[in-house]
Amino acid sequence: MPLLQPQDPTAIQFRWHKLTTWPLLMLGFRPLFMLAGLSAVLSISVWIFILNGQLEWHHKYPAIYWHAHEMLFGFAGAVVAGFLLTAAQNWTQKATLNGAALLSLCGIWLAARLSFFIPQSSATLTLLLQATFWLLLLVNLSSVIITARSKNNRVFIFSVGVIGCCNIAFLTALNNGDFLQVGLLSQSSLIAYMLLIGVVSGRVIPFFIARGLQKDQKPAIRTVDRAIFYLAILCVCISPLQSSFLHAHYLNSCLLILGCLHLVRAVYWFDIRLVKVPLLWSLYVSYFAIAAGLLLCAYNRIYHLAFWRDHLHLVAISGMSLMILSMMARVTLGHTGRSLTTHLSTTIAFTCIVAAGISRAFLIHFTSPHNAWLISALMWVFGFFLFLITFSPMLLKQRLDGRQG
Template identity: 35%
Template sequence: MAFEDSSSLSRAVPLTRLAFRPLFLLASAFSVLALLVWLGFWHGVFVLEPHAGMLWWHQHEMLFGVVVAVIAGFLLTAVQTWTGHRGLHGWPLVALVGLWLAARLLLAFPVAPTGLVAALDVAFLVAVCGVMARMIIAAKRWRNLVFLPVLAGLAGANLGSHLGVLNGDPELVRQSSYFAVLLVVTVMAVLGGRVIPMFTANRLGLTRKPPCRVAEGLAMGSLALAVLVQLGVVLGGALPSWLLATLLGVAALSHPLRLARWQGLAARREPLLWSLHLSYAFIPVGLALWALSLVGVGRTELGIHALTVGAMGTMMLSMMARVSLGHSGRPMRCLPGIGIALALLVAAGVMRSVILALWPSITHWTYTLSILAWCAGYTLFVVRYAGLLASARPDGQAG
């Protein structure tokens, strides 16, 4: 699909040609910086006094700063392929990225009114949702409207996190964050079901196995219901914890059945493939740990970190590496060091969830090692991809 650059800025500055370029690069670099600040805090070194304190800032920025930016970069790039219309580029893209950057800076250095900062932060997702809606509706690609309520839900969860701070309600902050985690997991499940089996079969010359309708229905249905139940909790509903635990347990048991049909063992020599399969495998691990915590076994944060570090962290890195190659006109081959980076993210996810569940007495240094593994992995990505993301396509096309 060829497009001409309609903006003098995008012609002159390749970084502004599609959303994946600035958002992937900035989100990756910001994740490293934010985690190094958090690591310093964990070891008693205070280098920042952010809005609402370090604990809220760490939780919020990794989820609504880093993860949301990667999702936006992916969707605003993919929607060009889905609709056949040129994706956001040039000055409108710069304005969107500027909105994201302004929120990050004002949350790290609280010099503006809290209401203004919250409005800027939430406005980023609202803007992404608006751009997606306009392109999908114009092209009548109704199937992809599924992502709009997810983006709107993430914007609402972000708002809930800010309102929890403004009203001194830590439970609203916590439950809003849990809701956002489930929404992102839903995005991963939808996109994973579309692309992981396709990428694997196409790359390895395999025949795709047809999906098992029972496994698909249980996996996606239980996850969707869990999202609705968690939304009810955020809105103040007095729902029993066993209900969410049951739905998360069903999802934890059914998603491996879904994953098993995607022929992951055949992808063991391809980092850009095995990383997708392993990242998806963290979803049932995280959901199971979360479900167990709701019935009094273990801590919820172990399940949350299996989903955020293991599943999201690994899948984001893998998809960014892949999307950046494809949409910049480069061959689809793993760049040197990226396989190591992906392995580091898998290790970080295992340490931050499974290892701590089995050996909680080594929490302090396991935290430290998992943070350093994430930082090393994403630093490798930034080093290997910064030049690629900031340079024009070799075939001369826009994008």
């Protein structure tokens, strides 16, 4: 079954006292995509105030680690949960979290965001909340996928487990004041998302291109797909250990090969006609940005240049975050019974996130780093603000056909 191809849902009548009939709580993508959009706007807005010195940071650890955590595990974590809860129900025809259970998961996620703003608190509370969030998600996904004997999708259980472990390790190191390890785990966590993206993109991008352009789908290159998966796992394992020269050398080599393999897939999938379809070009550009960003990171690290962290943001923003935005738009349209056509505001939002990543990665060569960061952050905020005003009404209302989903 193709990933996230909506099935025919059953009709449902709204009852205010029954949470499972609330449109916002019917399926995981609805509340979690909205929370992710709010997190994207609010977290980076706070970050702008911190960068400008207009907001005082109240913890012993630097604010940069809060920023990294909220992007990797707050914003992206909500999207992963919403996407997989929706996809797993579609794959297996078994209900994932909804109603009160889904509301509880969202409440735990929100509590974890707020826990950072308790004055002089340690990361222990955040650690407990985040661990609970990932555990609940993992248990529900495992139950649904294993019960349905959906062997091809067990890889997503593994991927969520890896991301959750990275999150726990990150917060443990932060709580212990081991900031060097926190920085290394930030990189490892981003690569952990590449593990998930490598699997998802290999399934959905060629399928969506074929469907959107009404042509035959190109067959997968299995050798490349497997190599991408196992190399990503290797990178996740090596990244926290790169304090030694040997491990750093291994990581550089893995990043270089991984970037090349992603580039091979990007070239293989390309069709010039996709540039006319926003839901297609946004996915393709995001995937290409991941390949380009990984190659630039490897180049900078091999030659000991100072810009590899900036180029890592090309992977995180124009790559992962643009893919997130594009998939949130597509899933919201498809699973609320709408046609896969986008408003101008959505195209502008996609463009803003592309520009935000390019600005963060390259504008430092033409202006001060501070200005480059602010320009990138402002474009990010505007892009996700457009997502919220365009898609929130769809997420809050019932499907157009009045059915459940």
